[in-house]
Amino acid sequence: MAEVEDEVYDVIIVGAGPCGLSTASRLREHTPAALFTDEEHRRFHWIGKYGKNVNLKHVKSGKISQSCHCRPEYKMLVLDATDNKWLGRWNHLFKMYDISHLRSPMLWHVDPLDRDALLAHAYHHQREDELVEIRNCVGKEISKHASKKMAKGRVCGGKQEARISINLRERNDYYTPSQALFRDHCMDVVGRYNLGEQLIRKETLQDIDYGEVRGVSVDGAKLFTVTTDATRHHYAKTVVLAVGPANTPKIPPLPSAPLTASGVPPQACHSMQIKEFPDPIVKSRIAAGRSTNVLIIGGGLTSAQLAVLALKRGVTKIWHLMRGPMRVKHFDVDLSWMGKYKNAEQARFWTADSDIERLEIIKEARGGGSLTPTYYKKVKKYIASGHIELHTNTSLVDAEMKEIDGSSFWAIKTEPPIAEVPLFDYIYFATGIQTDFACLPYLQTMLQKYPIHGHGGFPCINEDLMWKDDVPLFCAGRLGALQLGPAAPNIGGAKVAAERVAWAIEDIIKLNGSQAGHNQDSGELASYLSGHGNMYGILEDESN
CATH class of the missing domain: 3.50.50.60 (FAD/NAD(P)-binding domain)
Structure with a gap:
């Protein structure tokens, strides 16, 4: 008999790797760098820190209200099959392979607050010597006049200049961090957003179901029932799959090779x-x-x-x-997806007529x-x-x-x-892992009750990375490739996925902004000053 928890979580994240951490931290950040300028960040965080000490006086009524700002947060649970800490498997593999530096550039990290957070972390802690320049991918931008002049002077068989994909002004982004620096920055993010080990449980996902749960659902609302190997049921309003390749690694079949009791060849x-x-x-x-x-x-x-x-x-x-x-x-991925031409490549991907065409673009960009x-x-x-x-x-x-x-x-x-x-x-x-969502055992119930199509092993999900419009099961990372593009399995893809998932969850789950005596007037003012609201909201008369 499976153990049942009465608590209903707002979000359950499956996977405690960089993708899961990126999603969790984005759900805790109210002014992400993707939506807010540095000036708006400063205003919002000043209000969050000092706003509760400021009393507000209504212009017309003269009523003085005491502000007691308490920001509501999502109830979250993180499940991971390998460890009860963030980046457990990620750290294990880096140590196993004795890898000193990441392959990704500095702008790919898990921090939602600042685009340059990883670079700033390195300089703040005086660890810039741990950055290694990614050579021969950054160059001076050639003007239209210069390119035309070069084209006129070019003769058949002559030396040709390479097309520069990344501008010189972006040089600082194209260093790669050490594994230790990236890990420490991730732990800094964990501490800032209070995402400690109390959120993570070492449990292996076995099944996901979605529907009304008798005795748990309120007013017939549908919930996810998440079953793990700990003979336990967890309930949640939304679930995020941040499971990487997801499928089990397989050794290609060899006709004459003997097999051990576990079904794999010896040695x-x-x-x-x-x-x-x-x-x-x-x-x-x-x-x-x-x-x-x-x-x-x-x-x-x-x-x-x-x-x-x-x-x-x-x-x-x-x-x-x-x-x-x-x-x-x-x-x-190719450099054209990283530098100044990436918007053109992404537009070509997002405007593709079908998921099949998108799959071909992914194969072309990654190239094996x-x-x-x-x-x-x-x-x-x-x-x-x-x-x-x-x-x-x-x-x-x-x-x-x-x-x-x-x-x-x-x-x-x-x-x-x-x-x-x-x-x-x-x-x-070292043949990689072939992703095929239809073969994942924990998705079989969902495939039976809420079937969806797939191409190349990837699910055909909506633009919010949801299973279906009315089924808030989100597929981040590699499983979201048909919506995210070629960089979906990488840290850069994890950041994009976190943004989309957070936007959708914010629409689905409305947190109670008036918790802990938070006054409506001060709430409207904070919302406007932080950039979330508009000027007309705070001008509205109380009587209206």
């Missing part, structure tokens, strides 16, 4: 399921002084990070297979896995020294285990075939 692992790196089997063979060969499958940044880290930790040689060509990019220029240089160095053997446009088609002197090794087959391939001690699959 093989998906990059998202690594518990110890390198694996204890590889470590023992390194300790015994034996030559070790590790096979890494994948064309993304994670595959390069694993290759470099394995060599640092004693592996003799890495064989790296990529199904396609090697791509080198600063970010997951890629390496950063920094890691490309590291890999290139190891290739030159013979420690990495890279094969692009090559697929692993089969693998079988062989016993030699009491030890197990992998013998592989590739397409096209590779000559003189050794036996491998271990195989790592």
